[in-house]
Amino acid sequence: MLVEKAVEFEATSYRGLFNFIRYIEQLQKYEVDFGEVNIYGESADTVRIMSIHKSKGLEFPVVFLSGMGKSFNQMDSRAALVLHSRMGIGADAIDPEHRVRQATLPRQIIRQSMKLENLAEELRVLYVAMTRPKEKLIMTGMASKLESRVKQCAAHAGRQEELLSYQTLSSASGYLDWILPAFSRNRCFDGLYEQFGLAGNVDNPLYAEKIPVTIRLVSPAGLVEGEVLHQMERAVNEQKIMEIPKQPPREAALKELVEERFAYQYPYEKEKQIPVKVTVSQLKKVGMEESEIGKELFAQEELVPIVPGFLKKDHVAALTGSDRGTAYHRLLECLDYRRAYSITELMAQTEELIAEGKMTKEAAECIYFKSILAFAKSPVGMRMRNAFLNETLKREQPFVMSVPASEADPSYPEDETILVQGIIDAWFPEGDEIVLVDYKTDRVKEVGELKKRYEKQLAYYQQALERTTGKKVKEKIIYSLALDEELVL
Structure with a gap:
């Protein structure tokens, strides 16, 4: 599949290994479904059973x-x-x-x-x-x-x-x-x-006219007779094999070697279950069955059912769950803070994103612009605006870092490590320290509930930022777009 993707990429106007790696990273970032790899070629020594409709366009010997x-x-x-x-x-x-x-x-x-x-x-x-x-x-x-x-x-x-x-x-x-x-x-x-x-x-x-066609009539009795003869021949051959005198091993060392090989046990059997890399979302599965890779550390965002268009009202309760969260994050990633202080300007920016292909029209309909306006005017929003104007605001920053495997599962050895990858919503420097911001669209009654859900998640973000920048994170801020409130951890 990697070769196929490379060939497809070379057919475009882009070239080179660097651009190809960025292309693959973007596909992974937006969770593009690659489909299932076909590991069997048409010339493979296999028997494939399929309907006539599924065979269309294929050829077989x-x-x-x-x-x-x-x-x-x-x-x-x-x-x-x-x-x-x-x-x-x-x-x-x-x-x-x-x-x-x-x-x-x-x-x-x-x-x-x-x-x-x-x-x-x-x-x-x-x-x-x-x-x-x-x-x-x-x-x-x-x-x-x-x-x-x-x-x-x-x-x-x-x-x-x-x-x-x-x-x-x-x-x-x-x-x-x-x-x-x-x-x-x-x-x-x-x-x-x-x-x-x-x-x-x-x-x-x-x-x-000579045509390469042979017609053969087979009766049920003929099929039974052929099967009986086949079984009889097989039984005779098995009997002949059993009558062959058994030869003792040439030497005791050979027998010992065989027993040693079959008795061998892989010493790192437990380590086989340790994943090489997990996402922050996969680390949310701690506490579930041990057979699952990755464990739950914080609850998933609540999914709100999609409401038909004719029932929608200009209120956050009428929006979707996961689609709504994606739309909010996309707008905040591209938000121009110099134009973010009126509903008209926010809607204009959204239309520009749609025209540029960075957001779909359906996703834009999920956004409650009063919440975005409230965020832009909030204390953390104003601090982010200053960072934006100073060109120090970082948004949607991906990271990969190593952590002890025991953090994903206490049963894993402490001396083993795994890679954790994720995306930080936003961060910006203030002096010699860093402020970390994470926006949430969860429907909660009070902003304190978000601390229980995401405190561990932000701890990973803090660890990643401090490792990569060498600076200390002085504040971790969770902003609830549903409540228009911020929470400092």
């Missing part, structure tokens, strides 16, 4: 096309009330007085049209199936009343046109009703003719 004797599904054309996209509705005529139901001409016409359309689709599906193999196609099917079918095929033996007649195509109830008449005019069909005392038409030019 050998294809088994099974179930050829199954009847087509024509239930929709047999219903008492038939519906057609162009012809409309067809229904039976009912005489309630005499309690009689009779088919009407519109219903019969619609029914016949639907049947032909279904057959046309089945023909297209059969074409897809028969064009998948590169080397060999094996078609299997159970045929009831085979003798009657073969006699009907004998009636086609003299037909010299390559294409089957309209009557044969339109009266088919399964794939065999097309396949058998098509082969019945060639000598590959002689085996079935002889089975029932019939003969093909040797005068037909199509009879002498």
Whole structure:
């Protein structure tokens, strides 16, 4: 998959390893779903079972096309009330007085049209199936009343046109009703003719044409007989193997070596469960099952159900949960603090972000601009404005740091480390120290609840900032956009 992504990237206007790494980081940042890697190539030595529709566009060396004797599904054309996209509705005529139901001409016409359309689709599906193999196609099917079918095929033996007649195509109830008449005019069909005392038409030019087709008739009794012979042969071979005299080991050292190899136990079995890297959100799972990688340290934000547009009001309670939080963080990441002191300016900035492709229109509808305005006018907002004007405000800063593995799970050894990655909402220097800011959209009754949920999270942020900058974090501020209040830790 990495190679595929690299090839796709090189096809764009960007070039180079640096730009490719930034591209992959952005995909990870916004949690783009890469899909599942296909570890099996089309040339792999495997057997793949799939429907005909799923095989479209693929090719294989050998294809088994099974179930050829199954009847087509024509239930929709047999219903008492038939519906057609162009012809409309067809229904039976009912005489309630005499309690009689009779088919009407519109219903019969619609029914016949639907049947032909279904057959046309089945023909297209059969074409897809028969064009998948590169080397060999094996078609299997159970045929009831085979003798009657073969006699009907004998009636086609003299037909010299390559294409089957309209009557044969339109009266088919399964794939065999097309396949058998098509082969019945060639000598590959002689085996079935002889089975029932019939003969093909040797005068037909199509009879002498050499085609690489073999038709084989297999009965249930023949299948059972073949299986019995196979099992008998297998039992005889097993008996012969058991009669081979057992040879003692060449030397005791060989036996000791084998026992030692099989008795070996990996000394670092517990360490296998330690993840190499976890996100701050994964560290929220402490206290859950030990089998889970990463543990809960702080509660997740409350998800508020999406409200239909016609019920929305200009109030935070009518917004969404996770989508709402993402929209708020995106606006605050790009906020121009010089223009952040009126609803009109905030809405104008949002429209600019939409035009630049940095935010969707649906996400913008989740924002309650009075909360953003209140944040910009709050004490921490004014401090961030000063940092913005001095070009020292850092927003949405990613980090990766190592921590003892025991912080993720107390059962992990203390001398082992794991990597923790996350994104800090905002920070800015004041003097020789740092102020850390984290905004939350959780719906809480009082801002103190956020301390219980996110105190540990901000401790990781503080640790990361102090390591990377060499400066001390003097304040950790949580700002609640739902309550328009700030909390200093």
